[in-house]
Amino acid sequence: MDLLKQKILNEGEVYEGNILKVDCFLNHQIDCVFLREIAKEFHRLFKDEGVNKVLTIEASGIAIGAMVAEEFECPLVFAKKSKTKNIAPDVYSAAVDSYTHGTTSNVMVSKRFLNEGDRVLIIDDFLALGNALKGLIDIVHQSGASLAGCGTVIEKGYQHGGDELRAQGIKVESLAIVESMSHETGEVTFRD
Protein backbone atom coordinates (compact mmCIF):
# COMPACT_ATOMS: atom_id res chain seq x y z
CA MET A 1 0.00 0.00 0.00
CA ASP A 2 1.89 2.99 -1.34
CA LEU A 3 0.23 5.56 0.91
CA LEU A 4 1.38 3.60 3.97
CA LYS A 5 4.94 3.13 2.72
CA GLN A 6 5.17 6.85 2.04
CA LYS A 7 3.89 7.62 5.52
CA ILE A 8 6.46 5.27 7.09
CA LEU A 9 9.23 6.95 5.09
CA ASN A 10 8.02 10.46 5.94
CA GLU A 11 6.97 10.06 9.58
CA GLY A 12 8.53 6.83 10.89
CA GLU A 13 11.77 6.78 12.90
CA VAL A 14 14.26 3.94 13.23
CA TYR A 15 15.89 3.38 16.62
CA GLU A 16 18.58 1.05 17.86
CA GLY A 17 17.24 -2.31 18.97
CA ASN A 18 15.21 -2.96 15.83
CA ILE A 19 12.54 -0.39 16.67
CA LEU A 20 10.48 1.25 13.96
CA LYS A 21 8.61 4.01 15.69
CA VAL A 22 5.36 5.02 14.02
CA ASP A 23 3.65 6.28 17.14
CA CYS A 24 2.83 9.59 15.47
CA PHE A 25 0.18 7.94 13.29
CA LEU A 26 -0.37 4.31 14.27
CA ASN A 27 0.04 3.38 17.91
CA HIS A 28 0.06 6.32 20.31
CA GLN A 29 -1.25 9.21 18.29
CA ILE A 30 -3.56 7.75 15.63
CA ASP A 31 -4.34 9.36 12.30
CA CYS A 32 -7.94 8.18 12.09
CA VAL A 33 -8.61 9.51 8.60
CA PHE A 34 -5.58 7.58 7.35
CA LEU A 35 -6.65 4.53 9.36
CA ARG A 36 -9.91 4.46 7.44
CA GLU A 37 -7.92 3.97 4.22
CA ILE A 38 -6.07 1.10 5.93
CA ALA A 39 -9.38 -0.45 6.97
CA LYS A 40 -10.78 -0.20 3.44
CA GLU A 41 -7.69 -1.93 2.08
CA PHE A 42 -8.12 -4.84 4.54
CA HIS A 43 -11.76 -5.06 3.49
CA ARG A 44 -10.72 -5.25 -0.16
CA LEU A 45 -8.20 -8.01 0.61
CA PHE A 46 -10.56 -10.17 2.71
CA LYS A 47 -14.02 -9.30 1.41
CA ASP A 48 -14.54 -12.74 -0.19
CA GLU A 49 -13.55 -14.69 2.92
CA GLY A 50 -16.92 -14.69 4.68
CA VAL A 51 -15.64 -12.75 7.69
CA ASN A 52 -18.22 -12.31 10.47
CA LYS A 53 -15.88 -11.36 13.32
CA VAL A 54 -12.66 -9.38 13.67
CA LEU A 55 -10.24 -10.35 16.44
CA THR A 56 -7.38 -8.20 17.70
CA ILE A 57 -5.30 -7.73 20.86
CA GLU A 58 -5.11 -4.75 23.16
CA ALA A 59 -3.99 -2.03 22.99
CA SER A 60 -2.66 -0.82 19.65
CA GLY A 61 -4.68 -3.27 17.55
CA ILE A 62 -8.00 -1.88 18.78
CA ALA A 63 -8.34 1.30 16.70
CA ILE A 64 -7.52 -0.40 13.42
CA GLY A 65 -9.56 -3.48 14.40
CA ALA A 66 -12.62 -1.33 15.13
CA MET A 67 -12.46 0.36 11.76
CA VAL A 68 -11.96 -2.94 9.92
CA ALA A 69 -14.93 -4.43 11.79
CA GLU A 70 -17.01 -1.44 10.79
CA GLU A 71 -16.08 -2.06 7.14
CA PHE A 72 -17.27 -5.67 7.49
CA GLU A 73 -20.32 -4.56 9.54
CA CYS A 74 -19.41 -7.19 12.12
CA PRO A 75 -18.28 -7.15 15.77
CA LEU A 76 -14.72 -6.61 16.94
CA VAL A 77 -13.44 -8.77 19.78
CA PHE A 78 -10.23 -7.71 21.42
CA ALA A 79 -8.14 -10.16 23.45
CA LYS A 80 -7.24 -8.83 26.89
CA LYS A 81 -3.79 -9.11 28.34
CA SER A 82 -4.48 -9.48 32.03
CA LYS A 83 -7.24 -10.95 34.13
CA THR A 84 -9.67 -8.39 35.51
CA LYS A 85 -12.77 -8.93 37.58
CA ASN A 86 -14.85 -7.85 34.57
CA ILE A 87 -13.75 -10.92 32.59
CA ALA A 88 -15.76 -14.09 32.96
CA PRO A 89 -13.81 -17.09 34.27
CA ASP A 90 -14.87 -18.91 31.13
CA VAL A 91 -12.19 -17.77 28.69
CA TYR A 92 -9.92 -19.04 25.97
CA SER A 93 -6.34 -18.09 26.70
CA ALA A 94 -2.86 -18.28 25.22
CA ALA A 95 0.58 -17.13 26.32
CA VAL A 96 2.12 -14.42 24.13
CA ASP A 97 5.71 -13.18 24.34
CA SER A 98 6.05 -9.48 23.55
CA TYR A 99 9.13 -8.67 21.51
CA THR A 100 8.68 -4.94 22.21
CA HIS A 101 8.14 -5.18 25.95
CA GLY A 102 10.28 -8.21 26.72
CA THR A 103 7.45 -9.79 28.72
CA THR A 104 5.03 -12.71 28.47
CA SER A 105 1.32 -12.01 28.78
CA ASN A 106 -1.60 -14.32 29.16
CA VAL A 107 -4.14 -13.15 26.56
CA MET A 108 -7.77 -14.02 26.95
CA VAL A 109 -11.06 -13.99 25.07
CA SER A 110 -14.38 -14.75 26.69
CA LYS A 111 -15.90 -17.98 25.37
CA ARG A 112 -19.13 -16.08 24.83
CA PHE A 113 -17.62 -14.08 21.96
CA LEU A 114 -16.01 -16.72 19.75
CA ASN A 115 -17.55 -20.01 18.72
CA GLU A 116 -17.60 -22.59 15.98
CA GLY A 117 -20.02 -20.61 13.85
CA ASP A 118 -17.52 -17.76 13.48
CA ARG A 119 -15.26 -16.91 10.55
CA VAL A 120 -12.51 -14.78 12.03
CA LEU A 121 -10.20 -12.16 10.56
CA ILE A 122 -7.29 -11.36 12.90
CA ILE A 123 -5.99 -7.78 12.70
CA ASP A 124 -2.93 -6.25 14.35
CA ASP A 125 -0.66 -3.26 13.89
CA PHE A 126 2.72 -5.03 13.76
CA LEU A 127 3.94 -8.47 12.71
CA ALA A 128 7.54 -9.40 13.56
CA LEU A 129 8.11 -12.87 15.03
CA GLY A 130 4.38 -13.47 14.87
CA ASN A 131 3.93 -14.19 18.58
CA ALA A 132 0.74 -12.19 18.96
CA LEU A 133 -0.80 -13.70 15.83
CA LYS A 134 0.13 -17.23 16.92
CA GLY A 135 -1.58 -16.65 20.27
CA LEU A 136 -4.71 -15.31 18.60
CA ILE A 137 -4.74 -18.18 16.07
CA ASP A 138 -4.47 -20.61 18.98
CA ILE A 139 -7.52 -18.95 20.56
CA VAL A 140 -9.47 -19.18 17.29
CA HIS A 141 -8.67 -22.89 17.10
CA GLN A 142 -9.68 -23.44 20.73
CA SER A 143 -13.05 -21.86 19.98
CA GLY A 144 -13.76 -24.08 16.99
CA ALA A 145 -14.15 -21.02 14.77
CA SER A 146 -12.49 -20.96 11.37
CA LEU A 147 -9.72 -18.56 10.45
CA ALA A 148 -10.25 -16.30 7.44
CA GLY A 149 -6.73 -14.92 7.69
CA CYS A 150 -4.53 -12.32 9.31
CA GLY A 151 -4.07 -8.69 8.33
CA THR A 152 -1.28 -6.57 9.76
CA VAL A 153 -0.38 -3.01 8.97
CA ILE A 154 3.44 -3.28 9.10
CA GLU A 155 5.39 -6.53 8.86
CA LYS A 156 9.09 -6.80 9.65
CA GLY A 157 9.83 -9.25 6.85
CA TYR A 158 13.33 -10.01 8.04
CA GLN A 159 12.01 -11.52 11.27
CA HIS A 160 10.04 -14.09 9.22
CA GLY A 161 7.00 -14.52 11.48
CA GLY A 162 4.75 -13.77 8.51
CA ASP A 163 6.57 -16.17 6.20
CA GLU A 164 6.26 -18.94 8.77
CA LEU A 165 2.49 -18.48 8.99
CA ARG A 166 2.15 -18.30 5.19
CA ALA A 167 4.09 -21.57 4.92
CA GLN A 168 1.35 -23.11 7.09
CA GLY A 169 -1.21 -22.11 4.45
CA ILE A 170 -2.61 -19.15 6.40
CA LYS A 171 -3.58 -16.09 4.37
CA VAL A 172 -1.46 -13.28 5.83
CA GLU A 173 -1.70 -9.82 4.29
CA SER A 174 0.57 -7.00 5.46
CA LEU A 175 0.13 -3.57 3.94
CA ALA A 176 3.85 -2.78 4.12
CA ILE A 177 6.63 -5.34 4.58
CA VAL A 178 9.88 -3.84 5.83
CA GLU A 179 12.79 -5.86 4.43
CA SER A 180 15.55 -3.93 6.17
CA MET A 181 16.12 -0.81 8.20
CA SER A 182 19.05 0.95 9.78
CA HIS A 183 19.05 3.15 12.85
CA GLU A 184 22.37 4.59 11.69
CA THR A 185 21.16 5.95 8.35
CA GLY A 186 17.43 5.93 9.13
CA GLU A 187 16.91 4.08 5.86
CA VAL A 188 13.92 1.74 5.47
CA THR A 189 13.51 -0.60 2.49
CA PHE A 190 10.38 -2.55 1.62
CA ARG A 191 9.78 -5.97 0.11
CA ASP A 192 8.31 -5.64 -3.38
Next chain:
Amino acid sequence: MDLLKQKILNEGEVYEGNILKVDCFLNHQIDCVFLREIAKEFHRLFKDEGVNKVLTIEASGIAIGAMVAEEFECPLVFAKKSKTKNIAPDVYSAAVDSYTHGTTSNVMVSKRFLNEGDRVLIIDDFLALGNALKGLIDIVHQSGASLAGCGTVIEKGYQHGGDELRAQGIKVESLAIVESMSHETGEVTFRD
Protein backbone atom coordinates in the same frame (compact mmCIF):
# COMPACT_ATOMS: atom_id res chain seq x y z
CA MET B 1 -29.31 8.54 24.26
CA ASP B 2 -32.29 6.20 24.08
CA LEU B 3 -30.63 3.63 21.81
CA LEU B 4 -27.84 3.20 24.36
CA LYS B 5 -30.18 2.95 27.34
CA GLN B 6 -32.17 0.30 25.52
CA LYS B 7 -29.00 -1.63 24.74
CA ILE B 8 -27.89 -1.49 28.39
CA LEU B 9 -31.31 -2.77 29.49
CA ASN B 10 -31.34 -5.53 26.85
CA GLU B 11 -27.72 -6.69 26.89
CA GLY B 12 -26.09 -5.38 30.07
CA GLU B 13 -25.74 -7.50 33.20
CA VAL B 14 -25.46 -6.32 36.80
CA TYR B 15 -23.09 -8.18 39.13
CA GLU B 16 -22.32 -7.94 42.80
CA GLY B 17 -19.63 -5.39 43.60
CA ASN B 18 -21.19 -2.57 41.61
CA ILE B 19 -20.30 -4.07 38.23
CA LEU B 20 -22.33 -3.25 35.14
CA LYS B 21 -21.09 -5.63 32.50
CA VAL B 22 -21.53 -4.42 28.94
CA ASP B 23 -18.67 -6.40 27.46
CA CYS B 24 -20.92 -7.86 24.77
CA PHE B 25 -21.09 -4.51 22.95
CA LEU B 26 -18.74 -1.96 24.54
CA ASN B 27 -15.52 -3.24 26.06
CA HIS B 28 -14.56 -6.75 25.04
CA GLN B 29 -16.75 -7.53 22.08
CA ILE B 30 -17.51 -4.22 20.38
CA ASP B 31 -20.56 -3.52 18.25
CA CYS B 32 -18.85 -1.19 15.78
CA VAL B 33 -21.97 -0.23 13.87
CA PHE B 34 -23.57 0.84 17.15
CA LEU B 35 -20.36 2.59 18.20
CA ARG B 36 -20.61 4.79 15.11
CA GLU B 37 -23.95 6.09 16.42
CA ILE B 38 -22.25 6.82 19.75
CA ALA B 39 -19.47 8.69 17.95
CA LYS B 40 -21.96 10.79 15.97
CA GLU B 41 -23.73 11.73 19.18
CA PHE B 42 -20.47 12.93 20.76
CA HIS B 43 -19.78 14.92 17.62
CA ARG B 44 -23.21 16.55 17.88
CA LEU B 45 -22.60 17.43 21.54
CA PHE B 46 -19.10 18.91 21.06
CA LYS B 47 -19.09 20.13 17.46
CA ASP B 48 -19.02 23.81 18.46
CA GLU B 49 -16.09 23.42 20.89
CA GLY B 50 -13.24 23.74 18.37
CA VAL B 51 -11.92 20.23 19.06
CA ASN B 52 -8.68 19.38 17.22
CA LYS B 53 -7.58 16.35 19.26
CA VAL B 54 -9.32 13.47 21.01
CA LEU B 55 -7.64 11.98 24.09
CA THR B 56 -8.52 8.63 25.66
CA ILE B 57 -6.90 5.92 27.77
CA GLU B 58 -6.09 2.33 26.87
CA ALA B 59 -7.67 -0.10 26.40
CA SER B 60 -11.43 0.16 26.25
CA GLY B 61 -11.50 3.87 25.37
CA ILE B 62 -9.62 3.34 22.13
CA ALA B 63 -12.34 2.02 19.83
CA ILE B 64 -14.84 4.72 20.74
CA GLY B 65 -12.08 7.37 20.77
CA ALA B 66 -10.99 6.40 17.26
CA MET B 67 -14.49 6.73 15.88
CA VAL B 68 -15.05 10.06 17.61
CA ALA B 69 -11.73 11.35 16.24
CA GLU B 70 -12.80 10.25 12.77
CA GLU B 71 -16.03 12.25 13.16
CA PHE B 72 -13.96 15.32 14.05
CA GLU B 73 -11.37 14.51 11.34
CA CYS B 74 -8.65 14.94 13.94
CA PRO B 75 -6.05 12.65 15.58
CA LEU B 76 -6.73 10.39 18.52
CA VAL B 77 -4.10 10.18 21.24
CA PHE B 78 -4.40 7.37 23.74
CA ALA B 79 -2.68 7.52 27.11
CA LYS B 80 -0.64 4.42 27.88
CA LYS B 81 -0.75 2.67 31.20
CA SER B 82 2.80 1.36 31.53
CA LYS B 83 6.20 2.46 30.37
CA THR B 84 7.45 0.61 27.29
CA LYS B 85 10.67 1.10 25.37
CA ASN B 86 8.60 2.49 22.49
CA ILE B 87 7.54 5.51 24.58
CA ALA B 88 9.82 8.52 24.57
CA PRO B 89 11.20 9.53 27.97
CA ASP B 90 9.65 12.91 27.37
CA VAL B 91 6.09 12.30 28.59
CA TYR B 92 3.32 13.87 30.59
CA SER B 93 2.14 11.47 33.27
CA ALA B 94 -0.47 11.14 36.00
CA ALA B 95 -1.35 8.46 38.54
CA VAL B 96 -4.78 6.89 38.03
CA ASP B 97 -6.53 4.54 40.46
CA SER B 98 -8.64 1.92 38.73
CA TYR B 99 -11.91 1.23 40.51
CA THR B 100 -12.47 -1.89 38.37
CA HIS B 101 -9.02 -3.41 38.76
CA GLY B 102 -8.18 -2.17 42.27
CA THR B 103 -4.78 -0.95 41.06
CA THR B 104 -2.95 2.33 40.46
CA SER B 105 -1.41 2.94 37.04
CA ASN B 106 0.91 5.60 35.83
CA VAL B 107 -0.65 6.88 32.60
CA MET B 108 1.50 8.66 30.07
CA VAL B 109 1.23 10.76 26.92
CA SER B 110 4.23 11.73 24.84
CA LYS B 111 4.89 15.46 24.93
CA ARG B 112 5.07 15.39 21.14
CA PHE B 113 1.34 14.74 20.86
CA LEU B 114 -0.22 17.37 23.11
CA ASN B 115 0.71 21.03 23.28
CA GLU B 116 -0.66 24.46 24.02
CA GLY B 117 -2.17 24.83 20.56
CA ASP B 118 -4.52 21.89 21.15
CA ARG B 119 -8.18 21.90 22.05
CA VAL B 120 -8.83 18.50 23.57
CA LEU B 121 -11.94 16.36 23.90
CA ILE B 122 -11.47 13.52 26.39
CA ILE B 123 -13.44 10.34 25.62
CA ASP B 124 -13.85 7.21 27.75
CA ASP B 125 -16.23 4.29 28.04
CA PHE B 126 -17.09 4.55 31.76
CA LEU B 127 -17.25 7.34 34.32
CA ALA B 128 -17.66 6.36 37.98
CA LEU B 129 -15.45 8.14 40.52
CA GLY B 130 -13.83 10.02 37.63
CA ASN B 131 -10.28 8.88 38.35
CA ALA B 132 -9.35 8.24 34.73
CA LEU B 133 -10.83 11.56 33.59
CA LYS B 134 -9.03 13.44 36.37
CA GLY B 135 -5.72 11.91 35.30
CA LEU B 136 -6.33 12.82 31.67
CA ILE B 137 -7.42 16.36 32.59
CA ASP B 138 -4.21 16.70 34.62
CA ILE B 139 -2.22 15.68 31.52
CA VAL B 140 -4.10 18.21 29.36
CA HIS B 141 -3.26 20.94 31.88
CA GLN B 142 0.40 19.89 32.02
CA SER B 143 0.59 20.23 28.24
CA GLY B 144 -0.84 23.75 28.20
CA ALA B 145 -3.64 22.60 25.88
CA SER B 146 -7.20 23.68 26.58
CA LEU B 147 -9.95 21.27 27.52
CA ALA B 148 -13.07 21.22 25.34
CA GLY B 149 -14.78 18.75 27.64
CA CYS B 150 -15.26 15.11 28.50
CA GLY B 151 -17.56 12.59 26.85
CA THR B 152 -18.26 9.20 28.41
CA VAL B 153 -20.57 6.48 27.21
CA ILE B 154 -21.90 5.27 30.58
CA GLU B 155 -21.76 7.25 33.81
CA LYS B 156 -22.51 5.76 37.21
CA GLY B 157 -24.28 8.83 38.53
CA TYR B 158 -24.46 7.58 42.10
CA GLN B 159 -20.65 7.62 42.38
CA HIS B 160 -20.67 11.37 41.62
CA GLY B 161 -17.37 11.65 39.72
CA GLY B 162 -19.21 13.36 36.86
CA ASP B 163 -21.05 15.76 39.16
CA GLU B 164 -17.77 16.74 40.81
CA LEU B 165 -16.21 17.60 37.44
CA ARG B 166 -19.32 19.51 36.33
CA ALA B 167 -19.17 21.54 39.56
CA GLN B 168 -15.68 22.64 38.47
CA GLY B 169 -17.20 24.09 35.30
CA ILE B 170 -16.04 21.26 33.00
CA LYS B 171 -18.45 20.23 30.24
CA VAL B 172 -19.10 16.54 30.90
CA GLU B 173 -21.53 14.68 28.64
CA SER B 174 -22.47 11.07 29.33
CA LEU B 175 -24.80 9.30 26.94
CA ALA B 176 -26.43 7.26 29.71
CA ILE B 177 -26.29 8.05 33.42
CA VAL B 178 -27.11 5.09 35.65
CA GLU B 179 -28.74 6.34 38.85
CA SER B 180 -29.11 2.98 40.51
CA MET B 181 -28.74 -0.70 39.81
CA SER B 182 -29.27 -3.93 41.69
CA HIS B 183 -27.47 -7.22 41.17
CA GLU B 184 -30.32 -8.96 43.00
CA THR B 185 -33.10 -7.88 40.64
CA GLY B 186 -30.91 -6.95 37.65
CA GLU B 187 -32.80 -3.63 37.56
CA VAL B 188 -31.05 -0.54 36.14
CA THR B 189 -32.54 2.94 36.40
CA PHE B 190 -31.30 6.03 34.58
CA ARG B 191 -31.11 9.70 35.51
CA ASP B 192 -33.56 11.75 33.41
